[in-house]
Amino acid sequence: MTALYDDPDFLSGYRELRRSGRGLNEDLEIPAMNALLSPGGRGDELRVADLGCGEGELALRLASAGASVVAIDASAAMLSRTTEHPQIRYLQEDLARLDLPASSLDLVVSSLALHYVEDFIGLVSRVAHWLVPGGRFVFSVEHPVITAPRDAADLLVDDYADEGPRQRTWFVDHVVKYHRTTGSTVETLLGQGFTIEALREPQPTRAQVASKPHLAIHRRRPPILLIAARLVSPRRTGPP
Numbered sequence: 001m002t003a004l005y006d007d008p009d010f011l012s013g014y015r016e017l018r019r020s021g022r023g024l025n026e027d028l029e030i031p032a033m034n035a036l037l038s039p040g041g042r043g044d045e046l047r048v049a050d051l052g053c054g055e056g057e058l059a060l061r062l063a064s065a066g067a068s069v070v071a072i073d074a075s076a077a078m079l080s081r082t083t084e085h086p087q088i089r090y091l092q093e094d095l096a097r098l099d100l101p102a103s104s105l106d107l108v109v110s111s112l113a114l115h116y117v118e119d120f121i122g123l124v125s126r127v128a129h130w131l132v133p134g135g136r137f138v139f140s141v142e143h144p145v146i147t148a149p150r151d152a153a154d155l156l157v158d159d160y161a162d163e164g165p166r167q168r169t170w171f172v173d174h175v176v177k178y179h180r181t182t183g184s185t186v187e188t189l190l191g192q193g194f195t196i197e198a199l200r201e202p203q204p205t206r207a208q209v210a211s212k213p214h215l216a217i218h219r220r221r222p223p224i225l226l227i228a229a230r231l232v233s234p235r236r237t238g239p240p
């Protein structure tokens with residue numbers, strides 16, 4: 001399990017980034033996620049799991065729209081900042097060990113957390129087990145062109161085919177993220193019985209860059225990847 005988000009040095013850097021609005025969330029990730037979750041998927045009476053919920057903003061948006069949400073995160077510090085809501089149950093658990101009842105969910109969401117998970121095939125196979133047939137899995141991750149290089153040179157895509165852990169300095173040293181190619185992410189979903197409904201690589205518009213120049217770099221290469229997948233029938237096989 002990651003203790004990363006419980007590390008005070010990391011956490012103060014991360015919270016300052018979120019507070020400053022210079023992260024990717026407000027400008028790119030949240031609008032793209034909302035677009036994939038609507039219409040009809042943003043809340044209603046859906047039974048939802050939010051994997052790596054952090055401070056619970058997405059869980060709260062979904063619950064406010066009528067969903068019943070189980071919101072999971074490994075970090076006590078992140079969970080300590082969540083907002084109580086009668087339709088949200090927060091759970092401190094490592095996604096590597098998370099176990100939920102079979103066919104108990106209509107929607108599984110995850111924002112910018114799954115690149116911390118080593119065993120993606122295992123996780124997708126459990127998500128397929130938790131969802132009802134026709135249920136959706138909608139998630140965002142750091143884009144594979146960002147996670148690929150072993151040495152985190154700013155714009156250089158390298159080592160793309162070599163999947164696995166990458167160490168980065170992000171507020172603190174030795175932050176571990178897991179690189180997976182776009183192809184293997186998609187093949188894993190197909191192999192576990194999902195169809196792909198959407199694959200998005202949101203990048204800022206020229207107007208956004210004009211008003212927020214720090215976003216310019218994200219027109220040079222995509223910073224995040226979002227996928228919306230729908231469970232047709234769970235399978236036991238992994239990708240080739």
Ligand SMILES: C[S@@+](CC[C@H](N)C(=O)[O-])C[C@H]1O[C@@H](n2cnc3c(N)ncnc32)[C@H](O)[C@@H]1O
Binds near residue numbers: 001002052093111117
């Ligand atoms: C970048 S934050 C995103 C938080 C939230 N989803 C959001 O978009 O604001 C990543 C979150 O994933 C959580 N996380 C990372 N690895 C995890 C794991 N193995 N099990 C559970 N949570 C994990 C972290 O604690 C952190 O809260």
